[in-house]
Amino acid sequence: MIEVLLTPPLNMVQDLGRTGFRCHGIARTGAMDRLALAAGNALLGNPPDAAGIEFQLFPVRLRFTRDTAIALTGADTMPRLDGRLMPPWWAVSVRAGQELVLSAPRRGMRGYLTVASGIDVPLVFGSRTTHLRAGFGGLDGRALAEGDRLPLGDAPAFTPRDPAGLGARPPGDVLPGGEAPDAGPGDVVLRVIPAAEYDQFDAASQALLWSQGWAVTSQSNRMGYRLQGAVPLRRTELVEMRSHGIVPGVIQVPPSGQSIIQLEDGNSAGGYPKIGAVIEADLWRIAQAAPGATLRFAPCDAAAARAAERAAAAYLGELRHLAGLGRRELGSAA
Amino acid sequence: MNSGVMELAAPRVTPCGSAALLLDAEGPLALATQQRIWSLSDAVRGWDGVVDLQPGMNSLLVVINPLTADAEAMAARLLAAWSRAEPRHGTGRLLEVGVVYGGEGGGDLPAVAAHHGVEIDTIVAMHAAGEYVVFAPSVMPGFGYLFGLDPRLFTPRRPVPVMREAGGIVSIGGAQANLGGPRRSDRPTASPTGWHVIGRAPEVPEPFDLGRDPPNLLELGDRIRFRVERVIR
Secondary structure (H helix, E strand, O other): OEEEEEOOOOOEEEOOOOOOOHHHOOOOOOOOOHHHHHHHHHHHOOOOOOOEEEEOOOOEEEEEOOOEEEEEEEOOOOOEEOOEEOOOOEEEEEOOOOEEEEOOOOOOOOEEEEEOOOEOOOOEOOEOOOEOOOOEOOEOOEOOOOOOEEOEOOOOOEEEOOOOOEEOOOHHHHOOOOOOOOOOOOOEEEEEEEOOOHHHEOHHHHHHHHHOOEEEEEEEOOOEEEEEEOOOOOEOOOOEOOOEEOOOOEEEOOOOOOOEEEOOOOOOEEOOOEEEEEOHHHHHHHHOOOOOOEEEEEEOOHHHHHHHHHHHHHHHHHHHHHHHHOEEEOOOOO | OOOOEOOOOOOEEEEOOOOEEEEEOOOOOOHHHHHHHHHHHHHHOOOOOEEEEEEEOOEEEEEEOOOOOOHHHHHHHHHHHHHHOOOOOOOOOEEEEEEEEEOOOOOOHHHHHHHHOOOHHHHHHHHHHOEEEEEEOOOOOOOOEEEOOOHHHOEOOOOOOEEEEOOOEEEEEEOEEEEOOOOOOOOOOEEEEOOEEEEEOOOOOOOEOOOOOOOEOOOOOOEEEEEEEEEEO
16 A cells, blocks of 8 residues: 555546547546656556556655555656655665655656556546546545555565666656757747648748747646747637547637647547647656746647657667666566 | 538548547538448447547547557548448437526526527527437536537637536537536536536436446437526526
8 A cells, every 4th residue: 555644636646548438528637747657667567557646736745555666757756765865767666664755846747656566546447547527537536635545556576676776767868859949948849730720820820839939827737738928829710610529739729819738637529729739749748847837839740740659669668678677576586 | 500610611631639630521510410420430449540539519539549550541541431431320318407597507698698689588498499419428428519509599609718617507609509417526616618608407417427337328319408497587
């Protein structure tokens, strides 16, 4: 078990999300930073879709009731295991009774805890992820609260060869991203494929989509990020849209002209015009962009998006391989 | 019909990022077209690289694996399959729900009446006269998007979403109607919406219950009628 000793609201059990049930209006609602969750699972040798915990608010204090191995990925939450600071993107063995404290990250937004064999809450529609708005999945369909006890999968059959643990290079240091000519230092560049209503915007607005910075407003969460640009975007055809299915990453432009990026807990369908959609391989960058950050959009096409997806898959594959070499099976002579 | 709503002369498939394609059907919103959307959704479900499907109003969202699927080839295949799609019929179930129009729960009713320049009672009568067909899954597990709104009740969505309390919401958004499930203690009490809430159904049944098999009360193609319980002016 993991005992939750202290947590603010909105920290939840998440995996890579629920697929195959959009016929009921059930969208993915998985981890915001899918790459961080998958990297944590790769460090531990877990299946990629093993459930972990997504932390959005801090401080957090947890206690482990049995020996296991854990990884901390995503934003650097300055994890302290019994007071001892762990490096970011790191996996270690823990002993029963040890306490883990996570603090608000100085950079980034969301931290992820993965555990050997995963968090063993029941599967609902094929996933352990929390569907907060519908009230199912995760731990009783809700965010974690003090006093909760999270069941763990089977005990790990390994320990890191190096007692100090083993780490991963954060994807931000390794994976190439998009490029925007006007991006300032610290701006988050997201690759975007133009979507169905791109052509309904006037030429000036199409140019502005790519050229101006988009500030992440305080009205930004797992449902979506409301952005603020200096100049609102205008459509030349003001026709009403019919409701249609949408996915995380879709950039909608309501009549206000300020864009909204729909994210994991967003509605499964929408009716605002879509000027574009952030490619899947860049969604984790949004997850780590805090209110106040500036987003930049860079045009992308299907081929470049697939190349980005392959790069992320190669990163995870290599991490899984190297982490496997860095673990010692328990009970083996080595 | 549906003045001011986008209408295509020919079907089209556009990318929705790197992990989804959207097929928009040609022509106006119509039962016959939507029945073909449902059957297309069934046909595509087994394709390699397809991970999820969601019918929309006159459209089908196809979620694909961005690593393995070839979006361009899939788009062409989807268009070809659409041209061959035959209608699929619903089960024909009918649900009737009583509605309290206006008042605190239906606070947007006066504004909708003012927008159309008619009396509140006229809006209520037109809304309750229709028989609505469940056309597509909605934003959340629920009753889905309904077809059958009197075209004269077309009301553009809000420029900016507003917060509205959950619980039996009866609303209009553009040319569409919607019915929300009951309020539950384990769900958020309010959600953002660009729709106009004109009433509440106090006795609305739970549309989606995991303890039920199947969990959904209505399927695509099933029907809903609204009964005027009371009008608060």
